[in-house]
Amino acid sequence: MNPPPHHPYHPRAWAEVDLAALRQNLDAARRHFGGDLMAVIKADAYGHGLARVASALDGRVRFLGVATLDEAAAVREAGVRGDIFLLGPSLAEERAEFVRLGVTPSISSVEEAAGFDRIGRTRGAPVRVHLMVDTGMGREGIPPAELADAWEKIQSLDGLDVEGIATHLPSADEDAAFTTGQLARFRETAASLGGPGRFRWIHASNSAGLLAHPGAGCTLARPGLLLYGVPPVSPPGGAESPLSPVMRLMARVTLVRTLPADHGVSYGRDFITSRETRVATVGIGYGDGYPRSLSGTGAEVFVRGRRLPVIGRVTMDQIMIDATTHPEVAPGDDVELFGPNIPVTEIARRAASIPWAILTGITRRVSRVHR
Numbered sequence: 321m322n323p324p325p326h327h328p329y330h331p332r333a334w335a336e337v338d339l340a341a342l343r344q345n346l347d348a349a350r351r352h353f354g355g356d357l358m359a360v361i362k363a364d365a366y367g368h369g370l371a372r373v374a375s376a377l378d379g380r381v382r383f384l385g386v387a388t389l390d391e392a393a394a395v396r397e398a399g400v401r402g403d404i405f406l407l408g409p410s411l412a413e414e415r416a417e418f419v420r421l422g423v424t425p426s427i428s429s430v431e432e433a434a435g436f437d438r439i440g441r442t443r444g445a446p447v448r449v450h451l452m453v454d455t456g457m458g459r460e461g462i463p464p465a466e467l468a469d470a471w472e473k474i475q476s477l478d479g480l481d482v483e484g485i486a487t488h489l490p491s492a493d494e495d496a497a498f499t500t501g502q503l504a505r506f507r508e509t510a511a512s513l514g515g516p517g518r519f520r521w522i523h524a525s526n527s528a529g530l531l532a533h534p535g536a537g538c539t540l541a542r543p544g545l546l547l548y549g550v551p552p553v554s555p556p557g558g559a560e561s562p563l564s565p566v567m568r569l570m571a572r573v574t575l576v577r578t579l580p581a582d583h584g585v586s587y588g589r590d591f592i593t594s595r596e597t598r599v600a601t602v603g604i605g606y607g608d609g610y611p612r613s614l615s616g617t618g619a620e621v622f623v624r625g626r627r628l629p630v631i632g633r634v635t636m637d638q639i640m641i642d643a644t645t646h647p648e649v650a651p652g653d654d655v656e657l658f659g660p661n662i663p664v665t666e667i668a669r670r671a672a673s674i675p676w677a678i679l680t681g682i683t684r685r686v687s688r689v690h691r
């Protein structure tokens with residue numbers, strides 16, 4: 321592989337980011353949902369690089385979804401003109417800046433609505449907002465018991481243009497029955513406040529919701545994970561996923577040695593060689609976000625067209641793999657930690673984690689190489 325353009329030399333560990341795959345996954349999501357999309361790009365676009373991902377999606381989606389003020393500012397700095405949506409509640413002192421950046425906030429309380437209303441009245445143009453209702457997530461949004469009162473107050477605020485109504489699904493990947501009921505309650509709630517005639521945007525679904533409950537009576541969906549090519553749930557009947565992984569986490573073999581039988585490998589000497597073993601050292605570790613909890617789980621990497629097992633504990637900067645059966649493995653070889661050949665879902669399962677956390681856990685030390 322050629323060195324990435326911004327590197328004078330080939331890096332030790334890097335993440336290839338395939339922006340064509342990102343757009344294919346977006347198209348797959350659009351076909352499946354049938355409505356408009358908000359692309360969720362919080363947390364550095366799930367570790368894929370916020371500015372590059374935002375630019376690649378700008379003009380192809382109705383909204384880009386962010387979690388923080390810094391993320392919204394970075395998206396604008398990347399030259400994105402399209403609508404940005406704030407997925408969670410805002411702090412009082414952040415609100416003027418959100419409005420200045422042209423961010424559409426979700427509103428989780430009357431206090432928050434009143435804050436944006438003041439800003440809207442001061443600048444003489446209403447702030448576009450979406451009403452967030454809590455139909456089961458327990459994290460944000462107006463609780464059902466308070467909704468009627470809150471809506472009466474919020475509706476009367478001239479400084480707001482409430483163009484959307486939204487909720488969030490806590491169990492779309494785990495509990496289909498609950499989610500079906502929740503979506504029905506959300507539709508009723510939206511209808512009771514005016515429905516599609518009153519709200520241009522009605523949205524509830526994350527990736528799992530979009531896949532398991534397409535449409536769902538909504539006009540907008542908010543996929544994150546699936547855009548990055550990772551299925552939040554296994555496709556039914558073991559079918560092949562139509563998604564392509566966007567990130568391929570790579571590192572290089574730095575050293576290959578033969579150790580005798582009965583030799584410890586890595587900290588704690590959890591792993592002891594049972595035979596003469598060709599041990600390849602690879603330049604990636606938990607300091608790069610390769611999970612330490614993979615230690616001793618039988619995790620595999622992909623090198624020279626083969627899967628080889630990680631042996632011993634994952635250290636901060638290095639891991640060891642057993643290359644005894646593959647004498648051709650040599651220093652300088654490229655190693656895939658996850659990507660097209662090793663699904664990140666497999667890594668997450670072995671690490672007792674979730675793919676969202678693995679992707680967002682890849683640290684800054686890993687250069688992102690966009691294609």
Ligand SMILES: *Cc1c(COP(=O)(O)O)cnc(C)c1O
Pocket residue numbers: 360362407488525526527528542543544545546552676
């Ligand atoms: C993060 C987030 C999403 C995207 O979730 P995925 O499971 O990655 O698709 C959607 N909506 C809200 C409110 C979120 O916080």
